[in-house]
Amino acid sequence: xxxxxxxxxxxAYGNLDLLPLLTEKDLKTLGVEYGTQIVEELEQLIEDSPTxxxxxxxxxHRGCGKSTLLSEVKRRLDNRFFIVLFSISDMIEMSDINHVxxxxxxxxxxxxxxxxxxxxxKKSIKEQFYRWFAKHTKxxxxxxxxxxxxxxxxxxxxVWIKGxxxxxxxxxxxxxxxxxxxxxxxxxxxxTIASIVQTESDREIVVIIDDIDKWLF
Numbered sequence: 181x182x183x184x185x186x187x188x189x190x191x192a193y194g195n196l197d198l199l200p201l202l203t204e205k206d207l208k209t210l211g212v213e214y215g216t217q218i219v220e221e222l223e224q225l226i227e228d229s230p231t232x233x234x235x236x237x238x239x240x241h242r243g244c245g246k247s248t249l250l251s252e253v254k255r256r257l258d259n260r261f262f263i264v265l266f267s268i269s270d271m272i273e274m275s276d277i278n279h280v281x282x283x284x285x286x287x288x289x290x291x292x293x294x295x296x297x298x299x300x301x302k303k304s305i306k307e308q309f310y311r312w313f314a315k316h317t318k319x320x321x322x323x324x325x326x327x328x329x330x331x332x333x334x335x336x337x338x339v340w341i342k343g344x345x346x347x348x349x350x351x352x353x354x355x356x357x358x359x360x361x362x363x364x365x366x367x368x369x370x371x372t373i374a375s376i377v378q379t380e381s382d383r384e385i386v387v388i389i390d391d392i393d394k395w396l397f
Contacts, residue, residue, distance in 0.1 A: 215249050222253050226261070226386055239393045247390050254388060262383040264293045267390040271345050272352065274391075280356045280366070285345065286387055287370045288313060292338040294377045301380055309373060310337060316358070317344045317351055 218238075225236050240246050247267070254265045264286070268277060271285045291309055294301060313319070319340060344351050359366045374385050 215245060215252075219249055219252050219256065222249075223256055226253075226257065232384070237393070246393070250388050250390055257386060260383065261386045262293070262297075262377060262381045263386050263388065264289050265388040265390065269391040271342055273346065273349065276349060276352050277392075278356055280359045280363070281345065281352055282389070282392070283363075283366050283370060284316070284355055284359070286389075287366070287373060288338060288341055288345070290370070290373050290377060290385070290387070292335070292342075294373075294381075295334050295338070297381070299377055299380045301376055305376065306334060309369075310334060312369065313337075313341055316355055317341050318354075319344065 222236065222238065225234075238246055238250065250265065254263045257263055266285070266289050268282060268285060271288070272281050291306075291313070295306075314337070319337070378385050
């Protein structure tokens, strides 16, 4: 392609790249109302769920607006539930996603969101969980504490752990091998974290995982 046409072509290609509208600012600037019935149905399914183990799958072709709809569901439910929303593709390399690291990612995001929302969990209990995460991601707690100015910083630890999960295939493989043989320990840890967060926040927990359909299909 002639060089004088390349830049306009690249700009046009970039303009067609569909990204989800996840923030209130983006929605006000660029959003159009759509999928209101789907949002209402999802909201109702979550509110009417007879068990805490209910699972709901939202699927559709790429670029149809699933991420934007899920973000809207979160905004609607934020005051009534403890919502954890994340994209699995932001935490795990898509080619390496499996049921084990999805569960591990849920555990990480539950504690990270509890920290972000300043849920009053006892420091001793938090440290117990954080050391569990550090152990399974081969994070050296002593080294981490030394590098973080002003003492131990839980929020920064999760940034570190998410970086490890995203970029270190060896750690992901070790987590998979360990918990495939003992998935009950991982599930029990998630249930314990969820129970504590739910009690201290006084809200039912809803975990919304975006991009998981790309792995399923």
